[in-house]
Amino acid sequence: MMLPDASSVQSEIARFEAELAQSASLREAQAVRDRFLGRKNSVVSAWMQAIGSAPPEQKREIGRFANELKQAIESRWEQYQAAAAPVAPAGSVDVTLPGREPLVGHRHPLTIVRTQLEEIFTRMGFAAVEGPEVEDEWHCFDALNMPAEHPARDMQDTLYLASPIAGDSPADARTLLRTHTSAMQIRYMQAHKPPIRIIVPGRVYRRDDLDLTHSPAFGQIEGLAVGEGLSLADLKGTLLAFARQMFSPTVRVRFRPSFFPYTEPSAEIDLSCWQCDGAGCSMCKKTGWIEIGGCGMVHPAVFEAVGYDPERYTGFAWGIGIERIAILRYRVEDIRLFYENDLRFLEQFPY
Numbered sequence: 001m002m003l004p005d006a007s008s009v010q011s012e013i014a015r016f017e018a019e020l021a022q023s024a025s026l027r028e029a030q031a032v033r034d035r036f037l038g039r040k041n042s043v044v045s046a047w048m049q050a051i052g053s054a055p056p057e058q059k060r061e062i063g064r065f066a067n068e069l070k071q072a073i074e075s076r077w078e079q080y081q082a083a084a085a086p087v088a089p090a091g092s093v094d095v096t097l098p099g100r101e102p103l104v105g106h107r108h109p110l111t112i113v114r115t116q117l118e119e120i121f122t123r124m125g126f127a128a129v130e131g132p133e134v135e136d137e138w139h140c141f142d143a144l145n146m147p148a149e150h151p152a153r154d155m156q157d158t159l160y161l162a163s164p165i166a167g168d169s170p171a172d173a174r175t176l177l178r179t180h181t182s183a184m185q186i187r188y189m190q191a192h193k194p195p196i197r198i199i200v201p202g203r204v205y206r207r208d209d210l211d212l213t214h215s216p217a218f219g220q221i222e223g224l225a226v227g228e229g230l231s232l233a234d235l236k237g238t239l240l241a242f243a244r245q246m247f248s249p250t251v252r253v254r255f256r257p258s259f260f261p262y263t264e265p266s267a268e269i270d271l272s273c274w275q276c277d278g279a280g281c282s283m284c285k286k287t288g289w290i291e292i293g294g295c296g297m298v299h300p301a302v303f304e305a306v307g308y309d310p311e312r313y314t315g316f317a318w319g320i321g322i323e324r325i326a327i328l329r330y331r332v333e334d335i336r337l338f339y340e341n342d343l344r345f346l347e348q349f350p351y
């Protein structure tokens with residue numbers, strides 16, 4: 001090989017640029033670069049080797065030429081790459097990248113259950129209405145046949161608030177957090193003539209300590225139908241139709257005698273266990289039955305309180321806890337999980 005000199009530095013640079021200019025693809029350009037800059041068998045590597053075999057007094061100069069050529073070609077190669085594969089300016093979007101999947105939330109399990117309950121009953125002709133959580137004691141207790149000293153008021157103890165609420169409350173009525181949504185059914189009856197068919201979902205409050213199955217604030221859905229000639233059979237048929245849509249098409253309903261001041265007769269609503277079909281399992285605690293709420297025929301005193309003629313109208317009502325249905329539906333072991341907003345729990349209910 002001829003020993004490099006100043007003019008051969010320039011001519012190699014020119015040759016490199018010409019070959020780069022002629023290459024039709026990045027791959028070809030890469031090959032050109034390798035022929036000039038590659039670790040083996042390239043122009044630069046040959047020049048570096050030439051240092052070793054050159055006469056001692058020329059080693060320095062040849063080393064300088066080799067380095068000049070190497071740096072010149074490296075910088076041209078960098079320029080070429082920058083021009084051939086333009087980097088997106090900062091902040092711009094590369095539309096060829098696959099999209100990032102957005103984090104989509106979903107509804108809370110209690111909302112899912114509440115919506116299912118609403119859908120089932122509205123298909124049966126019940127209108128869903130909501131009422132205030134802050135109520136007066138007349139709508140919450142007195143109108144529901146629970147006068148001032150009635151013991152049922154102790155069983156449904158709640159928080160009493162200092163400020164009165166606006167609206168049609170009696171002047172001396174105290175303000176409280178409602179213990180059931182029945183207060184709204186009273187308001188609805190005051191404002192509408194029979195026949196009526198409503199469900200009232202919403203949050204209610206009771207003096208209770210938080211444990212596996214109780215919470216001082218929980219969701220309820222109550223139903224009320226008033227008309228002429230409504231009977232206990234209508235109540236049972238309505239709840240049976242609900243239970244079969246909500247849990248299993250073969251489920252059976254059992255009424256167990258009970259007491260509520262606002263219904264007569266009154267009953268606890270039991271469903272045949274849809275897991276063992278009544279044979280007895282862990283879900284029904286070996287009883288074959290699962291309690292889901294209470295119900296009854298509206299007490300005549302309630303009709304009198306809202307100005308309905310109790311001789312003319314009859315009606316049925318029921319109350320179901322939303323958490324209770326969700327616990328049964330999803331086999332949740334601790335009611336508190338619904339309130340803690342832990343995504344590890346909530347993400348198990350995609351919907």
Ligand code: 2NL
Nearest residue numbers: 182185262294295296317318319320
């Ligand atoms: C339960 C029991 C019940 C009612 C709620 C009601 C409402 C009016 C008139 C008569 Cl306006 N009754 N509601 C009736 C029976 C039972 O709930 O254990 N709920 C979780």
